[in-house]
Amino acid sequence: MVKQTEFANKKVLVLGAGVSGISVACILRNLGAAVTLSDAKPAGQLGKDFSALQSAGIVLALGNQQAELLHGVEYLVLSPGISIYIPLVAAAREQGITVMSEVEVAYRLSEAPIVAITGTNGKTTTTTLVGEMLKTTGREVAVGGNIGAALSEQALAVKPDGILVAEISSFQLEGVVNFRPHIAAVLNITPDHLDRHRTMDIYQRMKEQIFNKQQAADYIILNYDDPVVRDMAKRAAGKAVYFSLTQSLAAGAFVEDGNVRISWNGKKTDICAVSDIKIKGGHNIENALAACAIGYFAGVRPEAMAAILKTFAGVEHRLEFVAEIDGVAYYNDSKGTNPESSIKALKAFDEQIILIAGGRDKNTDLTEFMQVAKEKTAHVILLGEAQQRFAEAAARQDIKNVHQVFSFDEAVTLAHSVAQPPQVVLLSPACASYDMFDNYEQRGKAFKDLVHRLVSLKP
Template sequence: MVKHTEFINKKILVLGAGISGISVAYILRQLGAEVTLSDAKSADHFTNDFTQLLSAGVVLSLGNQSEELLADMNYLVLSPGISIYIPLVAKARERGITVMSEVEVAYRLSDAPVVAITGTNGKTTTTTLVGEILRTTGRKVAVGGNIGAALSEQALVADTDGFLVAEISSFQLEGVIQFRPRIAAILNITPDHLDRHRTMQIYQQMKEQVFVNQQAGDYLILNYDDSIVREMAARAPGKVVYFSRQQALESGIYVEEETIRLKWEGKIIDICKVSDIKIKGGHNVENALAACAVGYFAGAKPEKMADVLKSFPGVEHRIEPVAELAGVPYFNDSKATNPESSIKALEAFPGHIILIAGGRDKNTDLTDFMKLAKEQVDHLILLGEAQLRFAEAAAARGITAIHKVNSFQEAVMLAHRLAKPPQVVLLSPACASYDMFNNYEERGRTFKELVHRLVP
């Protein structure tokens, strides 16, 4: 197809040698492009095996990134971890080089209609749920993006009559151009990644990039209960469908009489009882509402959606049960990389939480987080670069049982010594992981390994 020939014989510079960068560099090379993969980090910072890339003919440039890399380039492709604000991007644009994200490349390669999920929190759970729901249609479904495999890799797997389901971060939306999901969902917007986007206005603008290219026949699923998200409808070119956990809607999908109910164009469909949803917590009800809205407009049958909601166990690293030791359950919520996400985790328990938090500080507002921690948390164990600021915010809120530790292992051991029924031990950092780990997955796996070592 034409979209698969766009990059043939083009000279492409890919920035960022992470999962997405490696995948897109290899794919573009396989499609006939001349590809250079560059990263500002030197070779000794990587444990990756670049043999396959080099064998395919990808040029590897690690270390100092000078403007010379841009010579004769047609495209500059950004991995999600690479900010669009760096000087090299500005230089590329001055030279007339097309700058795009890896997600934009994936869109241009995809034969399948794209379903995109974004928002500050709940993206991974909702995207995974959507994938499971769409598989009940019998059509081939590929899932990627900010979850699991790079989206460009999954784009080549999805069939024309299937779906490409994408979890999309604000970072990935910085460099979209033509990206047009046939169905898009925005779950919520709360302060996050302000260290990169600088202002809430810019962060919101990046999120809105998910729908700017939609057309009249496309669908945009919006959270009615989030005022910022609700007001995006005014700028939406597609059909807006609201979901609400808090009130019955004239049109959309909502909770009424403890039932997930869909009302659209004269039809009223009950999908299942809220109590039937296997994953617990109010935030997961919202995720289920959004997933069902996507599923319905993609052609999934309501009874099949109900079956998925009743059996879906949740995703790894999101309030994931790990073990129960001496009557105390341990939960891995490493995916909570901002305070709002940790708030949702705290709300999922009745209290008596021993909370492990901290990591790379995003400098987000801690007021609501610490207010809830004062009510819910018996002991607050803090570590990482954010430790001091978190400790000060906790003390200002009147939290007295604050423990500062120097290592992840020390945090888990201390939690184990402190914990007694009916308490729970919860890792929900409210921070990024990069000060101590490569990503939140590594942090979560480390937590689980340390907990399992405690098993007598």
């Protein structure tokens, strides 16, 4: 295929030996590139067997990353965890080396059209919903990016008449160059990752990279209820389509008379009743609206959208029901990695909540989070690096029954001891996981394992 020849016989340096970095290094090597895979951590700290990569001819440069690594390099490819602000990236740009993210590589390799979804919260649920909806069209569908397999891997897997659905983070958008999805969506923008992006303005600009290369034949799906996102239409070349939970729209996807509706070219189409949507919480209605808007322009039939919305039970680690013990339900929301996401999780329940929160602090404002926690929780259990700042923020809101613990085991055991039916125990950390875990998935699994252990101990 023509697109795949771009990297043949080129010298490529891939930064970051995580899942995406290893995948794209292998792909580029298979396409004939001379590939070096580098990570700032030495091999002993990475805990991986790199022998297969070395056998494939990939050069490893692990540990200290010196400017000499750039000698003769034509492409510098960044894994999502590697910031564009590191000195090696600055040096590469000074030398005229093309810097791109793994997502940009995927775009250059894909023969299929791309649907790309970003936003601070709701990306995984919306992307998964869209993937399930698109499968009903009979086309081959591949889903990847910030969810599941590396996007470059999925780009090669899907045929030209299929479709590639991508969850895209702000980290991945830092290094896009020509990335042009046929349908893009921005779900919402709230403070997140400011430890990396530095300011909200930069964070927003990174998100807007998802549609910056679109053309008039493309679509950009925007949240009408978020003023920052709604304003993005002014800078978009593609057709702007809104979705709204609160407004009836002349054109777009919205809720009216208790139904999910789409209006386009003067025609209104009912999808299903809001009450028929299986996933819990108002924020998930927003996700469903976004998915329907995307699905509509990707050729999904309304009745197929409805069937998916009525049966889709949600994604792992996002308001995931784990078990019920003595009348108390336990929910895993490990994907709640910022306050806004955890606010939505708290608001999804009518019952009083035993909340487990804390982790790697992103230094985001906690005022609204703690105000909602005061209203919704019976106990707040804090752990991780952020626990002291969270405890101080809770005290400012005069939240009662705040506990600080030092391990996940202690947190779950304490939650179990204080919870009374019909309360629920909710893990929704409002923090990253990196102080105690490799990722939010590992954190969620640890929580579920501890809950299942409690179930097994029941007489």
